[in-house]
Structures are given as C-alpha cells and as structure tokens.
Amino acid sequence: MEKIKEILNTQFHYNENIFISVKTIIIVVVAILIIGFLLNVFRKILTRKLPEEDKLKFVSIFSFVKWFIYVLVFLFTLNESGVQLTALFAASAALLIGIGLALQTLFQDIISGIFILMDQSAHVGDIIEIEGKIGRVEEIRLRTTRTLTADNKVLIIPNHLYLTNSLYNWTQNGSATRESVSVGVAYGSDVQLVKKLLLQAARENPKVIKYPEPAVLFTEFADSSLNFRLVFTLEDSFNARFPQSEIRFEIDRLFREHNIKIPFPQREIYVHQENK
Numbered sequence: 001m002e003k004i005k006e007i008l009n010t011q012f013h014y015n016e017n018i019f020i021s022v023k024t025i026i027i028v029v030v031a032i033l034i035i036g037f038l039l040n041v042f043r044k045i046l047t048r049k050l051p052e053e054d055k056l057k058f059v060s061i062f063s064f065v066k067w068f069i070y071v072l073v074f075l076f077t078l079n080e081s082g083v084q085l086t087a088l089f090a091a092s093a094a095l096l097i098g099i100g101l102a103l104q105t106l107f108q109d110i111i112s113g114i115f116i117l118m119d120q121s122a123h124v125g126d127i128i129e130i131e132g133k134i135g136r137v138e139e140i141r142l143r144t145t146r147t148l149t150a151d152n153k154v155l156i157i158p159n160h161l162y163l164t165n166s167l168y169n170w171t172q173n174g175s176a177t178r179e180s181v182s183v184g185v186a187y188g189s190d191v192q193l194v195k196k197l198l199l200q201a202a203r204e205n206p207k208v209i210k211y212p213e214p215a216v217l218f219t220e221f222a223d224s225s226l227n228f229r230l231v232f233t234l235e236d237s238f239n240a241r242f243p244q245s246e247i248r249f250e251i252d253r254l255f256r257e258h259n260i261k262i263p264f265p266q267r268e269i270y271v272h273q274e275n276k
Helices: 002-008 022-047 052-080 085-091 093-102 104-119 191-203 241-257
Strands: 011-013 019-021 127-130 133-140 144-148 154-158 167-169 177-185 215-221 226-234
Touching (some): 104 144, 133 154, 177 191, 191 226
Antiparallel strands (some): 127 133, 127 167, 144 154, 177 226, 215 226
16 A cells, blocks of 8 residues: 555656656546546537537537636646646746747637637538538538548548638538539520520429529620520539539530530641742
8 A cells, every 4th residue: 555655656856846746647637537528428418409410510619618628627637736837837938839839720720610610601511612622511620620522532621721711601501502514606506596405404404403593694705606604503512513414415415416516726727838
C-alpha cells in the first residue's frame, strides 16, 4: 500500500513552482472519461425523440460544446489537484504564443465551424458548392465539413474556406433546382422548330418535373452558330448530370430526325505563292 502511495505521489518537476504528480494525471484522465460518458448519455437522452434531420444538427453543435467542456474540466481538475495554473501559464507563455501562431488555421477552422452552425449557411443533407467542389454535407465536424460527391467520394472541406470563399447552397431553398443544357445550331435553321424540339426533349424526360415548365432561351448569334439554352427543373439536383446527358442524347436524335445541323468551327486557309 505504501508503495502505491509513493507511486501516486511521485512528482514531475518543471521548476520549483511548476510540478505535477501521477495522482493528478490519473484524476484528470478519470474526470475526462466520466464527463465524456455523462455527456454521451445526456446527448442520447436529448436526441432520442428528435427527427433524424434535427438530430444530426444537434450532434454537430454538441461536438463543439463537448470539447469546450473538456477544456474546462481539464483546467478545473488541475487547479483542484494543486497544480499552479498561473505559474504554468506564465512559464509557457512563449511556447503558447508559438503554438498559437502554428495553429492559426486550426483555430480559424474551429471558429468557422461555429459560425456555420450559428448563421445556418449549411446543414447536414444540404448540397453545397465551394471552390468548384460539389458535395452533399454528411457531417459538420469541429475542424472540417465532411461531404459526399456525386461519385460517392468523400470530400473533406476545411471550415475556414466558408469565410474566405463564396458558398453556393443548392438546396437551402428546397430540393428542386433549375438546370440547363446548351446547344448551337447552324445559321438558316428554323428557330421555332429548334425551340419545339428542345422543349420536347425536356418534357419527355421522366426526371424533369412539370412545374415550372421547361423554357428555351435564344442566347447568342455566335460566329458559326445560333446558340440556345434549354432550362428545366429537377428534383434531384445532386445527380443532374444524368438527366442532362439523357436530354442531350434526345436532342441529338431529334435534330438528326428533322435535319437540323449542329455546326462546328471551320476555317478556310488560303496559300499564296509568289511567282519567282
């Protein structure tokens, strides 16, 4: 028994004023484990009757609160165990400054994650686009946002990018989004027939919803083509590339059937030879 007490009272000294014992380390670890267990029980009780969507939001916020509580418990336990925190902070001030500078991006990510949840710019389940990357939000973590792309690849986005870049939220106003397909036809084509065929291609696709109705925009008199844009609404914008591809196949078929040409850039080259 005396041997155990001796081991528990073993102290590790940094200087005369700063030291920590084995007993203190054990107390801190046990305290954090107990708090972690209680927090998990508390989270399960609170989320037991919540809808799945609200449950995911609560878990995201709760993860931030949990780490903050861990830090408070850690400091409080050290203080109650006799560790002189004032002397510890004073002695490690230079080290803490260096660590703070090195972890600047980490703190940016953490603060940005809190802002994301506070201003409701993104929720779990939303489809977002940032820096040209598109994914469905699966989890908002302490430092990163975990998203899933249309190719079923996991995309990890550092949270600080939300503060420094424009964020496009495709589904915040609802799951239906307006998509488009662009096409050019040769000069001299019957533009009214082109419009009719484009609308037919969209309306016959089962993934295009009927309201709002598809529309055709005559966008440009280009160098070698008359350009049109077919606009339609999809319920599943995350997989928009598949119905867009189907509509392009159908447009090509209809244009061939009605002898409407899709032009390609052409250049004429004249070779001038001087008589010698």
